[in-house]
Amino acid sequence: GAVVSQHPSRVICKSGTSVKIECRSLDFQATTMFWYRQFPKKSLMLMATSNEGSKATYEQGVEKDKFLINHASLTLSTLTVTSAHPEDSSFYICSAKTLFNGDEQFFGPGTRLTVL
C-alpha cells in the first residue's frame, strides 16, 4: 500500500514552454501533498505544501506564479512549471501524507525536467 505515482517520469521541453507534472496517491487519500526539487548531488528542497481544496503554501524563495500547484482532489496534485527556463531543469519529487501509519510521508519516483 501507500503508493505514489508521478507522470511523466522524464520530460524535455523548450525554453518558454510550460510543463505539467502529475502526482497521484494510488491507494490512499492524501489530504496533504508536498513538492520538492533536487539539483544534482544536492538534497531535496521543499518547494510547497499543497492541501486538498485550498491554495498551496510556498517556501521562501519559490515563485508561486512560476510553479503553479493545484490539489483538486484527495488523490491528485499537479505542479505546472510556467515559462520554463534552463535553470528550472531539476528533479522534481512529490510526496503525499496520510494520517495512518504514523503520519508518514510517501514519495513518488520523481520527474526529471530538462529545459533546453
Added chain:
Amino acid sequence: KQEVTQIPAALSVPEGENLVLNCSFTDSAIYNLQWFRQDPGKGLTSLLLIQSSQREQTSGRLNASLDKSSGRSTLYIAASQPGDSATYLCAVRQAGTALIFGKGTTLSVSS
C-alpha cells in the same frame, strides 16, 4: 529553523564491513525521523521511520537509533554488500510540517 546535517558526505567500505551513518538536527522538537535510500537518478525508498517516542527501529540488516534530546540519529548497516551502494538521506518532521532533509551520505561498497 530546523537544519539537518549528515556526516560523512561520502563513505567507501569493502564488502562485509559494518558501518554507521550519522545524522544530526538542530531542533529536538521533532515528530518523527526517517531514513531513505536514493539510487542515482531515482526516487526515494523509505528504509526506517522512527517516531519521536521511539529509540530505535530495525529492518533486516539496518538499525536506526534516535536520541531526540541530543538531536542525533544513526543508521547502522551490518555486513555491507555492493547492493547497498546508494545515497542515504536522513529527514526529520516537526508537527504540521513537511520532512526536512539532510544532504545525504553517498555510500560505496566494493566487492
